[in-house]
Amino acid sequence: MFFLSTIRMSFSNLRANAMRTFLTMLGVIIGITSILALLTIGQGVTDSVIDQLSGLGGNRVTVTIRNTTVKPGFTDEELERFAHLEGVEGVAPQLSSYHTLTLMPKLTNSKYDGVYTISRRVMGVNDFYFSTYTKNAGMLYGRSISTDDVTHRTNVCVLGYDLWQRLYGNYSPVGEIIKVNNTDCTIIGVMNELVGIDVTGNNSLIVPYTTAVQTFSMGLPDSFDVVINTASETDEVIARVENLCATLLNSAGNNGYSVVNQEEILDMVLTITDLVLGMLAGIAVIALVVGGIGIMNMMLVTVSERTAEIGLRKALGARPSVIMLQFLIEAVIISLFGGIIGVLLGLGASYIASLLIGYTFRFNPMTAMLALLFSLIVGVIFGLLPARRAAKMNPIEALRSS
Amino acid sequence: MPASKPVISLTDITKSYQMGDVHFPVLHGITFTVDAGEFVSVLGPSGSGKSTLMNIIGCLDVPDSGTYMLGHRTVKGLPERTMARIRNRDIGFVFQSFQLLPRISAIENVMLPLIYAKVPRAQRYARAMAELERVGLADKAGNLPRQLSGGQQQRVAIARALVTRPRILLADEPTGALDRTTGAQIMDIFQSLNKEGITVVMITHDHKVASFASRIVYILDGKLYSKEEYEALELGGEG
Structure with missing residues (x-):
């Protein structure tokens, strides 16, 4: 009850200097907005990366031949051996190079009337690529590459979304022919x-x-x-993969190949992301501290302006602790309101960022609570000195100043 | 000789202030008592030490030496929160410049001491209203101080001083900022409050105002004098 009266009193005092209050609050708003936006964006990006990788159905290990003069690449049979190792879900080779694609003039659905030639990346993958890496996206038209296509080396192709839009606009090209170098490929x-x-x-x-x-x-x-089966022990499977590498590449020696756990890469990426975000958040915290100093500055001005009022309140029986509480509440109201506005702006900013960068926006109540707690602490810390000054004021001096 | 029921009892009070290297003695051994139900004026020119005396009586300041008894309690070495409590419960202050908070209404100003006394909100309102009625300002309860005349503001201040039902009303030049007619009205209020049993101590430099009291204490250069001595000294000083 007493607390409520004090809060009401503080609000009326802050309203009386609305402009000053707002400008002081701005420091906290900027600090909290940046902290919250950075944390939310960072969390969103991290979550998206983790989602992408966990969406692949388990942990991934990339096997690479270091010295291709010793062994230029893996054959079908060798890849099959990897695929059949215990705990391995499948293997996904990926070849990629640029080739000339030619669209024939007879193609009715093409955007182009004449022979149209374009240089684009051609990717060689197996069916596993579709069942894992692009599983979430799925097919817009037709079907993906099957085991049969891989086994029989059929001349079929699947168009990536952007390439399709570029070449066909909005029409389904399924069944049409596209020339890769000089070979006809059927679009499936x-x-x-x-x-x-x-x-x-x-x-x-x-x-x-x-x-x-x-x-x-x-x-x-x-x-x-x-891709390692989720049910399996990653380390054991990696050991099997490395053993097989050693068998196949014994002439290349230990340094002839590398087996890199994607999770390690992910960890590394996340560590770097965290570091960068941490540094940015550090700067944001500095902004918040500057905001806090702004609060302290304003509260010191307020206390000296209201010397007479403090004296009167003391004469009427306000204990030092009550005076202290009153000014502390004023400081906390500034910082907490700044915090609330900052949280809203920060969430807005990270939502807009999510649309621009393309990660999933997620509202984390913990982050918001943390930001509010932070602003509260700033208010208390930087409100303490002015509040103490007010509490210690001599009532006679204070009354005389009027 | 000693009073039957002294509310305020000062014995050999001294007070001085230190301003850098300079030592200003203000009160040199003040001794006097105020009985319960008295209306006493402390009359003295500016610089006589009467405000310092009021601060000591009002528990806003403490003497360097001597004994101050408020009721049967010795005011010495008390922690600030106890002093605050005494100011809140036992003493009602009325100041020359009214000292109302400008942004809150008359009744909110009157309720202020009750907040510090931790009186529940519902009671605060009723008690503040009763005090405003007593000074004839119930209809102005919602007005801001600047919407009131000087006399009305001082009446609000009196209501505020009385709202915690203190034993003593301590007034420092209560008519100093008012014209004679309004000042006389304030004095009427003081007299009727005194009749109701409230002890009133009023500090003033004005003989006419002082004469509203039932007893006058004369102070000059930090010492108390009899009426005759005071008048002689005052004339001598001015001459």
Whole structure:
């Protein structure tokens, strides 16, 4: 009850100097907005990266031949051996190089009347690529590359979303022919737009990797991903993968190949992200501290302006602790309101950022609570000195000043 | 000789102020008592030490030496929160410049001491209203101080001084900022409050105002004098 009267009193005092109060609050607003936006954006990006990778159905390990003069790449049979290791969900080789694509004039749905030639990335993948990496996006038209396509090295292709839009606009090209170098490829499907960290597929023509090796002479894959079954112990599977590498590459020695756990890479990326965000958040905290100093400055001015009032309140029986509480509440109201506005602005900013960068916006109540707690603490810390000064004021001196 | 029921009892009070290296003695051994139900004026020119005396009586300041008894309590070495409590419960202050908070209404000003006395809100309102009625300002309860005349503001201040039902009303030049007619009205209020049993101590430099009291204490250069001595000294000083 007493507390309520004090809060009411504080509000009326702050309203009486609305402009000054707002400008002081601005410091806290800027600080909290930046902290919250950075934390939310950072969390959103991190979550998105983790989602993408965990969406692949388990942990990934990338196997790469270091010295391709010793062994240029892995054959189908070798890849099969990796795929059949215990705890391995599948292997995903990826070949990629630029080739000339030619659209024929007879194609009714093409945007172009004459022979149209364009240079684009051709990616050689297996069916596993579609069942894991692009699973979330799915197919817009037709079907994806099947095991049969890979086994029989069929001349089929799937268009990435951007490439499809570029070449066909809004029409389904399924069943039409596109020339890769000089080979006719039948279009069997169009992928939906990929979002997230690996979006190279969007602007690519995707073919069975066996076709890429044989027909388009893209060479054997010297690198491929092994997707580990979620139920398996990652370290044990990695050991098996490394053993097989050693067997296949014994002539290349220990340094002839590398097996990199994607989780480690992810950890590294996240560590760097955290570091950068941490540094930015540090700067934001400095901004908040500057905001706090603004509060202290304003409160000191307020206390000296209201010397007579403090004296009177003391004469009427206000204990020093009550005077202290009153000024502390005023400081906290400034910082807490600044915090609330900052949280709202920060959430708004990170929502807009989520639309621009393309990660999923998530509201984390903990972050918001933390930001509010932070602003509260700033108010208390920087309100303390002026409040103490007011509490210690001599009532006679204070009354005399009027 | 000693009073039957002294509310205020000062014995050999001294007070001085230190301003850098300079030592200003203000009160040199003041001794006097105020009985319960008395209306006493402390009359003296500016610089006589009467405001310092009022601060000591009002528990806003403490003497360097001597004994101050408020009721049967010795005011010495008390912590600030106890002094605040005494000011809140036992003493009602009326100042020359009214000292109303400008942004809150008359009744809110009157309720202020009750907030510090931790009186529940509902009671605060009723008690403040009763005091405003007593000074004839119930209809102005919602007005801001600047919407009131000087006399009305001083009446609000009196209501505020009385709202915690103190034993003593301590007034410092209560008519100093008012014209004679309004000042006389304030004195009427003081006299009727005194009749109701409230002890009134009023500090003033004005003989006419002082004469409203039932007894006058004369102070000059930090010492108390009899009427005759005071008048002689005052004339001598001016001559």
